[in-house]
Amino acid sequence: MTRLPDDQIDPYESRLTRRVDAFAEQAVRPIDAAAIAAAARTGARQQTLSGRLFGSGGSTARLGVILAGVALITALGVALGGGGQIPGPSPTPGTASFGVTVAPDCAAKNVSAEIVAWEGAAGHRIATVRLLGIDARCKLPSQLRPALLDGDGHALIVGAPLPAPRASTVLGAGDRAETLVDMSNYCGAAPSGSLFLRLYLSDTEAIEVRPATSVANPIDPPPCNGPTAPATIEIQPLGPVAP
Amino acid sequence: MIDDGSIRAAVARAATGDEVAFARIVAAHHDDMARVAFVVCGDVEIAQEAVQAAWQKAWAKLGSIRDADRLRPWLVSIAANEAKQLIRSRHRRWLRETVIEDDQPVAPRAGSDPESRAAILDLANALAGLEPDDRTLIALRYAAGLTSDEIGRAIGMTGGGVRARLARLLTRLRKELHDDEIA
Numbered sequence: 001m002t003r004l005p006d007d008q009i010d011p012y013e014s015r016l017t018r019r020v021d022a023f024a025e026q027a028v029r030p031i032d033a034a035a036i037a038a039a040a041r042t043g044a045r046q047q048t049l050s051g052r053l054f055g056s057g058g059s060t061a062r063l064g065v066i067l068a069g070v071a072l073i074t075a076l077g078v079a080l081g082g083g084g085q086i087p088g089p090s091p092t093p094g095t096a097s098f099g100v101t102v103a104p105d106c107a108a109k110n111v112s113a114e115i116v117a118w119e120g121a122a123g124h125r126i127a128t129v130r131l132l133g134i135d136a137r138c139k140l141p142s143q144l145r146p147a148l149l150d151g152d153g154h155a156l157i158v159g160a161p162l163p164a165p166r167a168s169t170v171l172g173a174g175d176r177a178e179t180l181v182d183m184s185n186y187c188g189a190a191p192s193g194s195l196f197l198r199l200y201l202s203d204t205e206a207i208e209v210r211p212a213t214s215v216a217n218p219i220d221p222p223p224c225n226g227p228t229a230p231a232t233i234e235i236q237p238l239g240p241v242a243p
Numbered sequence: 244m245i246d247d248g249s250i251r252a253a254v255a256r257a258a259t260g261d262e263v264a265f266a267r268i269v270a271a272h273h274d275d276m277a278r279v280a281f282v283v284c285g286d287v288e289i290a291q292e293a294v295q296a297a298w299q300k301a302w303a304k305l306g307s308i309r310d311a312d313r314l315r316p317w318l319v320s321i322a323a324n325e326a327k328q329l330i331r332s333r334h335r336r337w338l339r340e341t342v343i344e345d346d347q348p349v350a351p352r353a354g355s356d357p358e359s360r361a362a363i364l365d366l367a368n369a370l371a372g373l374e375p376d377d378r379t380l381i382a383l384r385y386a387a388g389l390t391s392d393e394i395g396r397a398i399g400m401t402g403g404g405v406r407a408r409l410a411r412l413l414t415r416l417r418k419e420l421h422d423d424e425i426a
Binding site (some may be wrong): 002003004005006007010012013015016017019020021022023024025026027028029031033034036037038039040041043044116143146152153154157158198199203204206 | 249251252259261262263265267268269270273276277278279280281282287290291295296298299300301302303349351359362363366367370381382384385386387388389390391392393402406410413416417420422
């Protein structure tokens, strides 16, 4: 319900507000904010692409198809990522502990991470990411929200919102954990600068993940397999560091 | 609902190109923008298209927002402007509606009783008789809830000018909607 501002002009305004409110409600539709944000960015940077997607007749139908695709992938990601995850092996020194634990949530300053491998496979790019606890023991959701960004900080692909955490990973100082980030089908504008990953620990905390010096392969975006399909980025639950 | 502190943080991050922060702003304001655009253009599809175009502009110019309190008025006024431009570019006019189709509920929250649906159609017809600039005023005031000063800043008028113009529109709409017959 729209709230009428304090600077009333006429008592009739409250009645008209109710009428306009009921009328305007017809325009409200379910949305995928991430897809709209991605389209806004793409459209702002590349008007020609925007014209093809949204600028001509029947555009809303096409937008609907795109949003439905993004929503489906998001739902699949949540379904696949949310259930049956982890309870990992019992902790060993220097390894994060997994499962039900009591510790404060990690802030970005409590954790560092780096890309330790960047591999290409059948139209995908797969990054191995290693996390390191910096100081106090703290708790991470076992599945983080990933994004791939270019050197200017523009998000190229953004992962699905964080599902409600079913398990958590505790990192103490020097503890390590590892995960894989799988990306595919980036068909946007050529990125600028060195790519990196961002992992969202929560709605407000994120860490930037850049390649370790040991990574030999170039950090390039996943190849475009079909511009009509959305780009994807998915992340595995955190697990112990592979031997 | 995002609190003020979070939206300020999201604006600051989005202005540096953080798409996830921008998506939080989209989630917070998209509905309001769609409602405003719809009151201006009278067509759900055009309204959605206008809002998407507005988000493109917002992405490009978000860095110009120095005060997060002005974000919402700024966004809804972009949406209103985009809706106006779209109906102009397509030479579309509001159509007066006369038929109530039983199998198409007009608005879920408006209730499905014929009386409220008829009231919505009456308003649609009254809006159809207004100029786009006047519909913009109505949308920004009664769909977005902006003050006269906020509207004035958005459309380049003084707050007093906005109030005078809205007062005239209120008189006209009250008569056309027969709300002056209600005690």
